[in-house]
Amino acid sequence: MKIAVLSGKGGTGKTFITVNLATLIKSVYVDCDVEEPNGHLYFKPENIKEEIVTVKIPVVDNTKCDGCRKCVDFCKFNALAYIYNRLIIFEEICHSCGGCSTICPKEALTEKDKKIGDVKWGNRFNTKVYSGFLNIGEETGIPVIEKLLKKVEKYKTELVFIDCPPGSACSVMECVKTADYCILVTEPTIFGVHNLNMVYNLVKVFNKNMGVVVNKCIEEFNPVEKFCKINELKILMKIAYDEKLAEINSRSNIAVLESEKYRYIFKKLFDLVLKEINNETITYT
Amino acid sequence: MIIAIPVVEKTMESSVNPSFGRSPYFLLYDVKKKKVSYLNNDTASKSHGGAGIRTAQILVDHNVTDIIAPRCGENALEVLRAANIRAYQSIAGTTNENIEAFLSDKLLDLEVQPSLHKD
Numbered sequence: 230m231k232i233a234v235l236s237g238k239g240g241t242g243k244t245f246i247t248v249n250l251a252t253l254i255k256s257v258y259v260d261c262d263v264e265e266p267n268g269h270l271y272f273k274p275e276n277i278k279e280e281i282v283t284v285k286i287p288v289v290d291n292t293k294c295d296g297c298r299k300c301v302d303f304c305k306f307n308a309l310a311y312i313y314n315r316l317i318i319f320e321e322i323c324h325s326c327g328g329c330s331t332i333c334p335k336e337a338l339t340e341k342d343k344k345i346g347d348v349k350w351g352n353r354f355n356t357k358v359y360s361g362f363l364n365i366g367e368e369t370g371i372p373v374i375e376k377l378l379k380k381v382e383k384y385k386t387e388l389v390f391i392d393c394p395p396g397s398a399c400s401v402m403e404c405v406k407t408a409d410y411c412i413l414v415t416e417p418t419i420f421g422v423h424n425l426n427m428v429y430n431l432v433k434v435f436n437k438n439m440g441v442v443v444n445k446c447i448e449e450f451n452p453v454e455k456f457c458k459i460n461e462l463k464i465l466m467k468i469a470y471d472e473k474l475a476e477i478n479s480r481s482n483i484a485v486l487e488s489e490k491y492r493y494i495f496k497k498l499f500d501l502v503l504k505e506i507n508n509e510t511i512t513y514t
Numbered sequence: 515m516i517i518a519i520p521v522v523e524k525t526m527e528s529s530v531n532p533s534f535g536r537s538p539y540f541l542l543y544d545v546k547k548k549k550v551s552y553l554n555n556d557t558a559s560k561s562h563g564g565a566g567i568r569t570a571q572i573l574v575d576h577n578v579t580d581i582i583a584p585r586c587g588e589n590a591l592e593v594l595r596a597a598n599i600r601a602y603q604s605i606a607g608t609t610n611e612n613i614e615a616f617l618s619d620k621l622l623d624l625e626v627q628p629s630l631h632k633d
């Protein structure tokens with residue numbers, strides 16, 4: 230069972246929620262926020278193993294190339310240019326589709342591996358912690374996310390929590406696609422509603438079941454409630470703003486391990502999520 | 515010598531387009547023949563990214579020797595450089611005024627700027 234945790238922008242507490250849920254029970258935590266993975270800072274996993282992530286990039290053999298430009302015209306990402314009898318390859322623009330080396334009539338193009346990041350995994354408490362790291366300047370983190378998701382495919386009976394990248398780009402879709410249930414984390418403000426709307430529409434496209442967690446609530450008008458009512462979205466939990474909690478997070482500690490109150494709150498959230506998932510499975514069968 | 519300028523409309527009075535790779539048209543000015551022509555840049559400006567590279571390639575293929583633009587991404591500049599095309603910083607005003615400033619040697623070299631477009 231895979232549960233994806235999403236939010237329309239960074240800083241809403243997406244990682245906080247995911248880390249605490251994953252700590253409560255024996256589970257797998259996957260940090261797909263590969264541009265800024267910080268789940269591992271909370272878990273501080275041990276017995277780390279790692280693998281590099283590579284993509285295929287074309288290399289030209291200028292002695293074979295006759296300048297026909299078929300590759301330049303083919304590349305829809307415009308990663309290739311042919312100037313003064315020389316092919317220029319823009320590696321950061323290339324999306325590794327493999328097309329150019331396939332169509333080159335002179336077999337002047339071959340492929341080489343280029344490292345774009347790493348995946349690392351280890352254990353802490355009862356949780357298996359997987360994190361992806363994308364090198365700075367790389368165009369897309371999708372190959373890193375794909376590798377992470379492939380690595381955790383073997384966990385069939387465990388609960389797998391996926392900490393998604395913020396926003397609603399293609400990389401988020403990769404995560405949502407594999408999920409059985411989605412938790413949307415937001416803040417109780419107009420901006421929060423705007424960002425929630427973005428991820429809500431994305432999850433809807435994939436026809437996944439979802440629920441909302443409103444984080445950092447204060448006793449005031451909460452526009453998220455109206456939005457959820459109109460769209461028949463269930464609010465699973467409202468977590469109140471709490472300085473004590475902010476302090477625990479700032480030390481990169483895990484709230485459910487330090488505070489009885491938060492253990493209770495997250496247990497309740499966890500039970501609600503499970504109930505939602507089970508309800509859905511019952512209505513489907 | 516052929517100068518290329520990204521333009522908003524196909525007139526000499528047009529303002530210079532703030533975008534290089536996404537500009538729909540380029541004005542080409544042949545200095546020797548004193549001839550103006552316009553280039554459609556649809557294939558590049560509507561592409562999935564790498565628009566600056568594509569645009570630079572098209573300009574190279576039209577034997578352009580100099581460009582005048584307000585800004586230009588790093589990758590596009592690399593293509594221009596490989597083709598020995600010089601890039602100049604445009605000034606406020608019409609295309610015409612920019613060409614005159616160019617001919618009287620008043621334009622500065624264009625500085626490298628990181629590409630704005632990310633996919």
Ligand code: SF4
Binds near residue numbers: 299300316333335
């Ligand atoms: S398709 Fe092959 S031969 Fe043609 S320009 Fe590209 S690399 Fe050269």
Ligand code: SF4
Binds near residue numbers: 322325329
């Ligand atoms: S592999 Fe695909 S994206 Fe990369 S340069 Fe070749 S055609 Fe373009």
